Amino acid sequence: MNTTARRYHPTAPEVLADPSGSYAWLLEEHPVYFEERFDPPFYVLSRYADVGAALRDIDVFSSEFGQGPRFTPPRGMLSNPPQHTFFRGLVQQAFKPASIEAMRLRVTALAHELIDTLPSTGEWDMHEDFGFPLPVIVISGMLGVPDEDRHLFKRWSDASVEAMGAEDPTRFAADLIALNDYLMDAIREHRKHPERDNLIATLVRARDGDRGLSDEEIQGVLSQLLVGGNETTTSAITNMVWRLLERPAVWDRVVRDPTCHEGVLEESLRFDPPVLALYRNLTCDVTMHGVTMPKGSKVMMYYAAANRDPRVWNDPDRFDIDRTGRHMSFGLGVHFCLGAQLARLESLCALDALTKRIPKLELVGPGERIPPFFLWGRKRLPVRNGRM
Numbered sequence: 001m002n003t004t005a006r007r008y009h010p011t012a013p014e015v016l017a018d019p020s021g022s023y024a025w026l027l028e029e030h031p032v033y034f035e036e037r038f039d040p041p042f043y044v045l046s047r048y049a050d051v052g053a054a055l056r057d058i059d060v061f062s063s064e065f066g067q068g069p070r071f072t073p074p075r076g077m078l079s080n081p082p083q084h085t086f087f088r089g090l091v092q093q094a095f096k097p098a099s100i101e102a103m104r105l106r107v108t109a110l111a112h113e114l115i116d117t118l119p120s121t122g123e124w125d126m127h128e129d130f131g132f133p134l135p136v137i138v139i140s141g142m143l144g145v146p147d148e149d150r151h152l153f154k155r156w157s158d159a160s161v162e163a164m165g166a167e168d169p170t171r172f173a174a175d176l177i178a179l180n181d182y183l184m185d186a187i188r189e190h191r192k193h194p195e196r197d198n199l200i201a202t203l204v205r206a207r208d209g210d211r212g213l214s215d216e217e218i219q220g221v222l223s224q225l226l227v228g229g230n231e232t233t234t235s236a237i238t239n240m241v242w243r244l245l246e247r248p249a250v251w252d253r254v255v256r257d258p259t260c261h262e263g264v265l266e267e268s269l270r271f272d273p274p275v276l277a278l279y280r281n282l283t284c285d286v287t288m289h290g291v292t293m294p295k296g297s298k299v300m301m302y303y304a305a306a307n308r309d310p311r312v313w314n315d316p317d318r319f320d321i322d323r324t325g326r327h328m329s330f331g332l333g334v335h336f337c338l339g340a341q342l343a344r345l346e347s348l349c350a351l352d353a354l355t356k357r358i359p360k361l362e363l364v365g366p367g368e369r370i371p372p373f374f375l376w377g378r379k380r381l382p383v384r385n386g387r388m
Contacts, residue, residue, distance in 0.1 A: 008044065009037060010373040011167075017369070019276055019376065020317065023305040032291040035300075039167075042069060042279065042298035043291075046305035048312045048328065050288060054280060055301060055332040061280035063335060068164040069279055069298060069374065076220040081334065087221055088338060090206045094142060094199060100341045103138070107346055110137060111353035119385075123364055126381040130354075131238040132230070135346050139229030143222065144198030145186070152182065153226060160227045161372050179226075183219045199225065225339075233343045235274035235370065235377025236265075237350045242381055243268055243319055245363035250321060255359045258352065263321045265347050270327035271319050276304040277374045278331070303328040304376065360386030 008022040008030075009015060015022055026033055026046040033044040045051050054061040064080045066072035074080070077087045093099065114130050132154060140150045159175035166172065190200045203218045244251045244264065254264055282297045293299060306328045308316040313325060330337035337343070354361060364382035371379070 008033060008035070010035065011038075016373060019304060020308065023308045026302065026305055027309055031289045032293065034291070038069065040070065040298055042300050043293045044277075044300045044302055045288070046302045046309075048306040048309040051301050051303065051306040051328060052332055054299065055335070058334060060283055060286060061299060061301075062283050063280060064283075065281045067278040067280070067335075069300070070164070070169075071281070071298070076217065076224055077335075077338070078220075078224060084334065086208055087217075090203060091199060091221065091225065091338065094202070095338050095342060097341055100345050103342075104345060104349065107134070107138060107349045108353065110134060111349045112357065115353055115357045118358075121385060123382050123384045125367075126241055126383050127234065127238050127367070127378050128380070130350070131234045131241075131378075131381070134237065134350055135233035135343075136230040138342070138346060139226065142199050142229070143186075143225065144190070144196060144200050149182075152178075153230065156182075157227045157231050158370075160223065161231055161370075161375060164372060164374075166371075179223065180219060183222050184215055187215050187218050187222075228337070228339055229342070231370075231375070231377075232274040233339070233346050235375065236269065236343055236347045238378040238381050239272035239274065239376070240265060240268035240347060240351065241354065241361075241383070242363070242366070242378055243272060245361060245383065247319065248362075250319075251361070254321070254351070255355045258355070260321055261348055261351050261355075263323070264351065265344060266327065267319060267321045267323050269329040270307045270313075270323070270325075272376055273304050273307060273327070273329035274375060274377055275329065276376045277302045300374070301328075301331075303331070358385050362386040 008026055023046065026044060031045070031047045031050060033046070035042050035044060045054055058080060062080055063078055063084065064074050067078055072078070074083060077084055111134060114133055118124055118129055136150055136153055140153060145153070156175055156179035159172040160179065163169040163172040163176060186200055187204065190196060190204045194201055194204045200218070200222065203213055203221060206213050244254055254260060277300045280299050280301060282293055282295050282299060284295050286293045307313070310316055330340040362384050364384055367378045367380040367382055369379060370377045
Protein backbone atom coordinates (compact mmCIF):
# COMPACT_ATOMS: atom_id res chain seq x y z
CA MET A 1 0.00 0.00 0.00
CA ASN A 2 1.27 3.45 -0.91
CA THR A 3 1.13 5.62 2.19
CA THR A 4 2.80 8.67 0.63
CA ALA A 5 0.51 11.69 0.99
CA ARG A 6 -0.62 13.02 -2.35
CA ARG A 7 -3.19 15.36 -3.77
CA TYR A 8 -6.66 14.05 -4.42
CA HIS A 9 -8.39 13.77 -7.77
CA PRO A 10 -11.05 11.03 -7.92
CA THR A 11 -10.16 9.61 -11.33
CA ALA A 12 -6.37 10.07 -11.28
CA PRO A 13 -4.76 6.69 -12.08
CA GLU A 14 -2.77 6.60 -8.85
CA VAL A 15 -5.87 7.40 -6.76
CA LEU A 16 -7.94 4.78 -8.57
CA ALA A 17 -5.19 2.23 -7.95
CA ASP A 18 -4.86 3.08 -4.24
CA PRO A 19 -7.32 5.63 -2.83
CA SER A 20 -5.72 5.42 0.61
CA GLY A 21 -2.63 7.26 -0.61
CA SER A 22 -4.54 10.56 -0.59
CA TYR A 23 -6.29 10.17 2.78
CA ALA A 24 -3.53 11.72 4.90
CA TRP A 25 -3.26 14.75 2.59
CA LEU A 26 -7.00 15.38 2.87
CA LEU A 27 -7.26 14.65 6.59
CA GLU A 28 -4.33 16.78 7.69
CA GLU A 29 -4.08 19.55 5.09
CA HIS A 30 -7.49 19.86 3.42
CA PRO A 31 -10.33 18.66 5.69
CA VAL A 32 -12.68 20.56 3.36
CA TYR A 33 -11.41 20.13 -0.18
CA PHE A 34 -12.92 21.54 -3.36
CA GLU A 35 -12.65 19.21 -6.36
CA GLU A 36 -13.26 21.54 -9.29
CA ARG A 37 -12.08 19.25 -12.09
CA PHE A 38 -15.12 16.98 -11.90
CA ASP A 39 -18.44 17.87 -13.56
CA PRO A 40 -20.22 18.92 -11.43
CA PRO A 41 -17.52 20.06 -8.98
CA PHE A 42 -17.90 18.97 -5.38
CA TYR A 43 -16.51 19.44 -1.89
CA VAL A 44 -14.92 16.60 0.11
CA LEU A 45 -15.30 16.05 3.85
CA SER A 46 -12.80 13.53 5.19
CA ARG A 47 -12.51 13.79 8.98
CA TYR A 48 -14.51 11.32 11.04
CA ALA A 49 -16.22 13.96 13.19
CA ASP A 50 -17.12 16.15 10.22
CA VAL A 51 -18.53 13.29 8.16
CA GLY A 52 -20.53 12.02 11.13
CA ALA A 53 -22.00 15.44 11.90
CA ALA A 54 -22.94 16.00 8.26
CA LEU A 55 -24.61 12.60 7.91
CA ARG A 56 -26.77 13.31 10.93
CA ASP A 57 -27.79 16.79 9.73
CA ILE A 58 -30.14 15.80 6.92
CA ASP A 59 -31.79 19.22 6.80
CA VAL A 60 -28.56 20.88 5.67
CA PHE A 61 -26.74 17.92 4.09
CA SER A 62 -29.69 16.66 2.09
CA SER A 63 -30.20 13.52 0.00
CA GLU A 64 -33.00 15.19 -1.93
CA PHE A 65 -31.01 15.36 -5.16
CA GLY A 66 -29.26 12.01 -5.01
CA GLN A 67 -26.35 10.44 -3.16
CA GLY A 68 -24.19 10.12 -6.25
CA PRO A 69 -21.81 12.69 -7.73
CA ARG A 70 -24.45 14.03 -10.14
CA PHE A 71 -27.73 15.75 -9.38
CA THR A 72 -30.75 13.48 -9.72
CA PRO A 73 -34.41 13.97 -8.75
CA PRO A 74 -35.70 12.49 -5.47
CA ARG A 75 -36.41 8.81 -5.99
CA GLY A 76 -37.52 6.12 -3.56
CA MET A 77 -35.18 5.90 -0.59
CA LEU A 78 -32.70 8.32 -2.18
CA SER A 79 -34.62 11.27 -0.82
CA ASN A 80 -35.37 13.07 2.44
CA PRO A 81 -38.13 12.29 4.93
CA PRO A 82 -41.06 11.96 4.71
CA GLN A 83 -40.60 10.29 1.29
CA HIS A 84 -37.52 8.40 2.47
CA THR A 85 -39.29 7.25 5.64
CA PHE A 86 -42.25 5.94 3.68
CA PHE A 87 -40.26 3.96 1.13
CA ARG A 88 -37.79 2.62 3.68
CA GLY A 89 -40.67 1.50 5.86
CA LEU A 90 -42.08 -0.57 2.99
CA VAL A 91 -39.01 -2.78 2.76
CA GLN A 92 -37.70 -2.51 6.33
CA GLN A 93 -39.49 -5.65 7.49
CA ALA A 94 -37.48 -7.85 5.13
CA PHE A 95 -34.21 -6.42 6.48
CA LYS A 96 -34.92 -6.50 10.22
CA PRO A 97 -32.34 -8.44 12.28
CA ALA A 98 -34.74 -11.34 12.96
CA SER A 99 -35.60 -11.61 9.27
CA ILE A 100 -31.93 -11.63 8.30
CA GLU A 101 -30.99 -14.17 10.98
CA ALA A 102 -33.71 -16.47 9.65
CA MET A 103 -31.76 -16.57 6.37
CA ARG A 104 -28.52 -17.86 7.92
CA LEU A 105 -29.01 -21.56 7.14
CA ARG A 106 -29.99 -20.82 3.55
CA VAL A 107 -27.06 -18.46 2.95
CA THR A 108 -24.63 -20.92 4.57
CA ALA A 109 -25.90 -23.72 2.35
CA LEU A 110 -25.59 -21.49 -0.71
CA ALA A 111 -21.96 -20.65 0.13
CA HIS A 112 -21.12 -24.35 0.34
CA GLU A 113 -23.01 -25.10 -2.89
CA LEU A 114 -20.94 -22.48 -4.69
CA ILE A 115 -17.72 -23.98 -3.33
CA ASP A 116 -18.87 -27.36 -4.66
CA THR A 117 -18.77 -25.89 -8.17
CA LEU A 118 -15.18 -24.62 -7.89
CA PRO A 119 -12.20 -26.45 -9.40
CA SER A 120 -10.26 -28.54 -6.90
CA THR A 121 -6.97 -27.52 -8.48
CA GLY A 122 -5.76 -24.56 -10.49
CA GLU A 123 -6.72 -20.92 -10.57
CA TRP A 124 -10.20 -19.46 -10.21
CA ASP A 125 -11.68 -16.02 -9.62
CA MET A 126 -12.93 -15.08 -6.17
CA HIS A 127 -15.14 -12.33 -7.60
CA GLU A 128 -16.67 -14.08 -10.57
CA ASP A 129 -16.99 -17.59 -9.13
CA PHE A 130 -17.95 -16.87 -5.51
CA GLY A 131 -18.13 -13.23 -4.38
CA PHE A 132 -20.63 -12.18 -7.04
CA PRO A 133 -23.00 -15.19 -7.21
CA LEU A 134 -23.66 -15.40 -3.47
CA PRO A 135 -25.31 -11.99 -2.86
CA VAL A 136 -26.97 -11.77 -6.28
CA ILE A 137 -28.73 -15.11 -5.71
CA VAL A 138 -29.90 -13.91 -2.30
CA ILE A 139 -31.24 -10.53 -3.41
CA SER A 140 -32.77 -12.04 -6.56
CA GLY A 141 -34.65 -14.50 -4.39
CA MET A 142 -35.92 -11.71 -2.15
CA LEU A 143 -37.16 -9.81 -5.20
CA GLY A 144 -38.71 -12.88 -6.81
CA VAL A 145 -36.45 -12.88 -9.87
CA PRO A 146 -36.40 -16.22 -11.76
CA ASP A 147 -33.14 -18.18 -11.50
CA GLU A 148 -32.56 -18.07 -15.25
CA ASP A 149 -32.50 -14.25 -15.25
CA ARG A 150 -29.89 -13.73 -12.52
CA HIS A 151 -27.02 -13.45 -14.99
CA LEU A 152 -28.63 -10.35 -16.48
CA PHE A 153 -28.47 -8.55 -13.14
CA LYS A 154 -24.68 -8.67 -13.07
CA ARG A 155 -24.35 -6.62 -16.24
CA TRP A 156 -27.16 -4.26 -15.31
CA SER A 157 -25.96 -3.61 -11.78
CA ASP A 158 -22.43 -2.99 -13.07
CA ALA A 159 -23.80 -0.53 -15.60
CA SER A 160 -25.89 1.24 -12.94
CA VAL A 161 -22.96 1.92 -10.63
CA GLU A 162 -20.50 2.75 -13.41
CA ALA A 163 -22.90 5.27 -14.91
CA MET A 164 -23.07 7.17 -11.61
CA GLY A 165 -19.39 8.12 -11.76
CA ALA A 166 -18.57 7.91 -15.46
CA GLU A 167 -17.48 10.98 -17.42
CA ASP A 168 -19.89 9.86 -20.15
CA PRO A 169 -22.81 8.03 -18.51
CA THR A 170 -24.70 7.83 -21.82
CA ARG A 171 -22.59 4.85 -22.89
CA PHE A 172 -24.46 2.77 -20.30
CA ALA A 173 -27.89 3.86 -21.54
CA ALA A 174 -28.75 0.62 -23.33
CA ASP A 175 -28.17 -1.52 -20.24
CA LEU A 176 -30.05 0.89 -18.00
CA ILE A 177 -33.01 0.91 -20.37
CA ALA A 178 -32.94 -2.91 -20.45
CA LEU A 179 -32.95 -3.03 -16.63
CA ASN A 180 -35.82 -0.54 -16.47
CA ASP A 181 -37.84 -2.53 -19.02
CA TYR A 182 -37.21 -5.80 -17.18
CA LEU A 183 -38.31 -4.37 -13.84
CA MET A 184 -41.37 -2.73 -15.38
CA ASP A 185 -42.41 -6.07 -16.88
CA ALA A 186 -41.92 -7.75 -13.50
CA ILE A 187 -43.98 -5.08 -11.73
CA ARG A 188 -46.84 -5.44 -14.21
CA GLU A 189 -46.74 -9.21 -13.82
CA HIS A 190 -46.90 -8.87 -10.04
CA ARG A 191 -49.89 -6.53 -10.31
CA LYS A 192 -51.72 -9.54 -11.74
CA HIS A 193 -50.52 -11.68 -8.81
CA PRO A 194 -50.16 -9.35 -5.79
CA GLU A 195 -50.50 -12.29 -3.39
CA ARG A 196 -46.94 -13.45 -4.12
CA ASP A 197 -44.46 -13.45 -1.25
CA ASN A 198 -41.55 -11.26 -2.33
CA LEU A 199 -40.48 -7.62 -2.24
CA ILE A 200 -41.96 -6.73 -5.62
CA ALA A 201 -45.37 -7.95 -4.48
CA THR A 202 -44.94 -6.06 -1.19
CA LEU A 203 -44.41 -2.83 -3.09
CA VAL A 204 -47.31 -3.54 -5.44
CA ARG A 205 -49.61 -3.95 -2.43
CA ALA A 206 -48.23 -0.89 -0.60
CA ARG A 207 -50.36 2.19 0.03
CA ASP A 208 -49.43 5.78 0.86
CA GLY A 209 -52.73 6.72 2.49
CA ASP A 210 -55.29 5.94 -0.20
CA ARG A 211 -52.71 6.03 -2.99
CA GLY A 212 -50.85 3.03 -4.32
CA LEU A 213 -47.34 3.31 -5.73
CA SER A 214 -46.85 3.95 -9.42
CA ASP A 215 -44.82 1.55 -11.54
CA GLU A 216 -42.07 4.18 -11.77
CA GLU A 217 -41.87 4.57 -7.98
CA ILE A 218 -41.61 0.82 -7.49
CA GLN A 219 -39.01 0.57 -10.23
CA GLY A 220 -36.87 3.17 -8.48
CA VAL A 221 -36.88 1.25 -5.19
CA LEU A 222 -36.15 -2.05 -6.94
CA SER A 223 -33.18 -0.57 -8.77
CA GLN A 224 -31.74 0.68 -5.47
CA LEU A 225 -32.24 -2.70 -3.79
CA LEU A 226 -30.75 -4.57 -6.73
CA VAL A 227 -27.55 -2.55 -6.89
CA GLY A 228 -27.19 -2.12 -3.14
CA GLY A 229 -28.00 -5.78 -2.55
CA ASN A 230 -25.27 -7.33 -4.63
CA GLU A 231 -22.47 -5.04 -5.84
CA THR A 232 -21.39 -3.75 -2.44
CA THR A 233 -21.63 -7.15 -0.71
CA THR A 234 -19.61 -8.75 -3.50
CA SER A 235 -16.91 -6.18 -2.81
CA ALA A 236 -17.13 -6.75 0.96
CA ILE A 237 -16.44 -10.46 0.42
CA THR A 238 -13.65 -10.07 -2.13
CA ASN A 239 -11.94 -7.22 -0.27
CA MET A 240 -11.94 -9.25 2.94
CA VAL A 241 -10.46 -12.35 1.32
CA TRP A 242 -7.93 -10.24 -0.61
CA ARG A 243 -6.52 -8.60 2.52
CA LEU A 244 -6.41 -11.84 4.46
CA LEU A 245 -4.61 -13.73 1.71
CA GLU A 246 -2.11 -10.88 1.43
CA ARG A 247 -1.23 -11.80 5.03
CA PRO A 248 -0.93 -15.61 5.12
CA ALA A 249 -0.25 -15.70 8.87
CA VAL A 250 -3.49 -13.80 9.51
CA TRP A 251 -5.40 -16.08 7.13
CA ASP A 252 -4.04 -19.11 9.02
CA ARG A 253 -5.25 -17.62 12.29
CA VAL A 254 -8.69 -16.97 10.81
CA VAL A 255 -8.84 -20.58 9.61
CA ARG A 256 -7.94 -21.88 13.08
CA ASP A 257 -10.12 -19.49 15.11
CA PRO A 258 -13.68 -18.83 13.88
CA THR A 259 -14.33 -16.64 16.93
CA CYS A 260 -12.35 -13.85 15.29
CA HIS A 261 -14.42 -13.78 12.10
CA GLU A 262 -16.65 -10.89 13.13
CA GLY A 263 -13.58 -8.80 13.99
CA VAL A 264 -12.09 -9.70 10.62
CA LEU A 265 -15.16 -8.48 8.78
CA GLU A 266 -15.45 -5.22 10.70
CA GLU A 267 -11.76 -4.42 10.19
CA SER A 268 -12.09 -5.25 6.49
CA LEU A 269 -15.07 -2.90 6.22
CA ARG A 270 -13.08 -0.16 7.95
CA PHE A 271 -9.92 -0.72 5.94
CA ASP A 272 -11.55 -1.32 2.54
CA PRO A 273 -15.12 0.02 2.56
CA PRO A 274 -17.00 -1.18 -0.55
CA VAL A 275 -18.54 2.30 -0.77
CA LEU A 276 -15.65 4.73 -0.46
CA ALA A 277 -17.99 7.71 -0.39
CA LEU A 278 -21.50 8.97 -1.04
CA TYR A 279 -22.78 12.50 -1.57
CA ARG A 280 -25.12 15.01 -0.03
CA ASN A 281 -26.52 18.30 -1.34
CA LEU A 282 -26.32 21.56 0.62
CA THR A 283 -29.55 23.41 1.37
CA CYS A 284 -27.69 26.50 2.63
CA ASP A 285 -24.18 27.94 2.84
CA VAL A 286 -21.97 26.03 5.28
CA THR A 287 -18.55 27.08 6.60
CA MET A 288 -16.19 24.44 7.98
CA HIS A 289 -12.47 24.76 8.70
CA GLY A 290 -12.48 28.23 7.17
CA VAL A 291 -13.99 27.08 3.87
CA THR A 292 -17.48 28.19 2.83
CA MET A 293 -19.42 25.68 0.77
CA PRO A 294 -22.28 27.47 -1.01
CA LYS A 295 -25.90 26.39 -1.06
CA GLY A 296 -26.59 23.88 -3.82
CA SER A 297 -23.13 22.30 -3.71
CA LYS A 298 -22.48 18.59 -3.90
CA VAL A 299 -20.51 17.36 -0.87
CA MET A 300 -18.73 14.01 -0.82
CA MET A 301 -18.88 12.14 2.49
CA TYR A 302 -15.53 10.36 2.32
CA TYR A 303 -16.20 7.33 4.51
CA ALA A 304 -12.93 5.65 3.58
CA ALA A 305 -10.82 8.62 4.70
CA ALA A 306 -12.87 8.97 7.92
CA ASN A 307 -12.12 5.32 8.60
CA ARG A 308 -8.40 6.17 8.58
CA ASP A 309 -8.63 9.35 10.70
CA PRO A 310 -5.79 9.19 13.28
CA ARG A 311 -7.94 11.27 15.66
CA VAL A 312 -10.10 8.16 16.02
CA TRP A 313 -7.92 5.18 15.11
CA ASN A 314 -4.46 4.26 16.35
CA ASP A 315 -2.13 3.36 13.49
CA PRO A 316 -5.06 3.61 11.07
CA ASP A 317 -3.20 2.31 8.00
CA ARG A 318 -2.52 -1.05 9.66
CA PHE A 319 -4.92 -3.94 9.02
CA ASP A 320 -5.64 -5.21 12.54
CA ILE A 321 -8.37 -7.81 13.07
CA ASP A 322 -8.30 -7.21 16.84
CA ARG A 323 -9.23 -3.56 16.45
CA THR A 324 -12.40 -2.14 18.01
CA GLY A 325 -14.36 0.98 17.15
CA ARG A 326 -17.21 2.08 14.90
CA HIS A 327 -16.38 2.56 11.24
CA MET A 328 -18.36 4.71 8.80
CA SER A 329 -18.71 2.15 6.05
CA PHE A 330 -22.49 1.77 6.33
CA GLY A 331 -23.10 5.47 6.94
CA LEU A 332 -24.91 6.99 9.92
CA GLY A 333 -28.31 8.41 10.79
CA VAL A 334 -31.57 7.96 8.91
CA HIS A 335 -29.76 6.84 5.75
CA PHE A 336 -27.76 4.11 7.52
CA CYS A 337 -27.45 1.24 5.05
CA LEU A 338 -30.68 -0.74 5.01
CA GLY A 339 -28.86 -3.91 4.00
CA ALA A 340 -26.01 -3.71 6.53
CA GLN A 341 -27.09 -6.79 8.49
CA LEU A 342 -27.66 -8.80 5.32
CA ALA A 343 -24.22 -7.82 4.00
CA ARG A 344 -22.65 -8.86 7.30
CA LEU A 345 -24.48 -12.19 7.31
CA GLU A 346 -23.51 -13.02 3.72
CA SER A 347 -19.88 -12.00 4.29
CA LEU A 348 -19.55 -14.06 7.47
CA CYS A 349 -21.20 -17.10 5.91
CA ALA A 350 -18.80 -16.74 2.98
CA LEU A 351 -15.76 -16.51 5.24
CA ASP A 352 -16.86 -19.46 7.37
CA ALA A 353 -17.39 -21.66 4.30
CA LEU A 354 -14.10 -20.68 2.67
CA THR A 355 -12.01 -21.25 5.78
CA LYS A 356 -13.63 -24.65 6.40
CA ARG A 357 -13.62 -25.91 2.85
CA ILE A 358 -10.48 -24.29 1.38
CA PRO A 359 -8.15 -23.65 4.32
CA LYS A 360 -5.07 -23.52 2.06
CA LEU A 361 -6.51 -20.86 -0.23
CA GLU A 362 -3.79 -18.73 -1.84
CA LEU A 363 -3.73 -15.37 -3.59
CA VAL A 364 -2.44 -15.42 -7.16
CA GLY A 365 -2.38 -11.64 -7.61
CA PRO A 366 -4.16 -8.41 -6.62
CA GLY A 367 -6.48 -8.62 -9.61
CA GLU A 368 -8.27 -5.54 -10.90
CA ARG A 369 -10.46 -2.96 -9.20
CA ILE A 370 -14.06 -2.17 -10.15
CA PRO A 371 -14.37 1.06 -12.19
CA PRO A 372 -16.54 3.56 -10.22
CA PHE A 373 -14.20 5.90 -8.34
CA PHE A 374 -16.44 6.11 -5.27
CA LEU A 375 -16.72 2.32 -4.91
CA TRP A 376 -13.92 -0.06 -3.99
CA GLY A 377 -13.70 -3.74 -4.78
CA ARG A 378 -12.03 -6.33 -6.96
CA LYS A 379 -13.44 -6.82 -10.44
CA ARG A 380 -11.05 -9.76 -10.63
CA LEU A 381 -9.31 -11.55 -7.77
CA PRO A 382 -7.39 -14.64 -8.94
CA VAL A 383 -6.86 -17.32 -6.29
CA ARG A 384 -5.99 -21.01 -6.17
CA ASN A 385 -6.50 -23.90 -3.81
CA GLY A 386 -3.15 -24.57 -2.17
CA ARG A 387 -1.85 -27.98 -1.21
CA MET A 388 -3.34 -29.57 1.88
